[in-house]
Amino acid sequence: MMKRLLNLALTFLFSAGLLVGSAHAADKVKIGFLVKQPEEPWFQAEWRFADKAAKEKGFEVLKIAAPDGERVLAAMDSLAANGAKGFVICTPDVRLGPAIMAKAKVLDLKVVAVDDRLVASDGSFMADVPYLGIDAHALGQTQGTLLIKEAQKRGWNLTETGIIVNTFDELDTAHQRTSGSVEAVIAAGFPTANIYYAPNHTTDIPGSFDASNIVLTQHPDKKTWLVIGMNDTAVLGGIRATEGAGIKVANVIGIGINGTDVTNELEKKEVTGLYGSLLLSPDIHGYKTAMMVYDWIANGIEPPKFTPIKDVTLITRENFKQKLTELGLL
Ligand code: FCA
Helix, strand or coil, rough: CCCHHHHHHHHHHHHCHHHHHHHHHCCCCCCEEEEEECCHHHHHHHHHHHHHHEEEEEEEEEEEEEEHHHHHHHHHHHHHHCCEEEEEEECCCHHHHHHHHHHHHHHHHHHEEEECCECCCCEEEEECEEEEEECCCHHHHHHHHHHEEEEEECHHHHHHEEEEEEEECCCCCHHHHHHHHHHHHHCCCCCCHHEEEEEECCCCHHHHHHHHHHHHHHCCCCCCEEEEECCCCHHCCCHHHHHHHCCHHEEEEEEEEEEECHHHHHHHHCCEEEEEEECHHHHHHHHHHHHHHHHHHHHHHCCCCEECCCCCCCECCCHHHHHHHCCCCE
């Protein structure tokens, strides 16, 4: 009797397509999405939009934190073992490029790089690996131009103003942004002698805080300050350093890049030196790169070698809530 009931139940499940459905689930396309700094809201936003693509197309995104080379390579093994056929990566170190691509070949995994472009052993970009990223130099120029505009609006004397430039030159996109920014301030008439470089050891707030502190200690004569950096975190560390040095909030202007990582700052009751941020398109970065890997695996469509993303919006205390809500980030 029990056996008959069981058989009946199984027949029902099969005819209803339920068991067949779960067999299909095993065939679902899986892709990885590896990011160097999962704690950065920017990368969490990319993950969120990769998931959106997955939901639309019915594939699965395995989101993996890969803060160092060892973890990147281990993640690739586990992706292959789990049946994934490709992945998107923002690598913790662009010089891992050749190791990543050699391993991807062995494991038969397709690779799309996002944000940070892979670099070959001779220092050139690995132009064969599909890459989606921003026009970093132009973006940096926008940062510099807007900083000077705001300083002029406040009536600052530029000869008495200092600029902290938080650099991280081993990463090309960082170098492009900060050098573009410096170019723009010089073009706008800012005195070169007042531009001070703060090489960051790490790309987080402590990294830019420490480096900015050194600059501030060395130039106590400057009363007004502009803060340049490759992203929100780099600028925020600089802002924290000016606070620590006792510089008045009204005498500091910083404009970040990303826009995703300044919510807490702009929500603070008291205004800080962070004037705003250049909001990029984490939605496009996450959604499009995930879709590229999926289409490559499922439909054999090879992604273009380079997809530049250009849109940027200045967000400030006035409009950040509206702009981030539009993107579904608040
Ligand atoms: C780099 C930075 C991120 C973000 C991205 C577009 O990876 O580390 O914060 O700016 O480029």
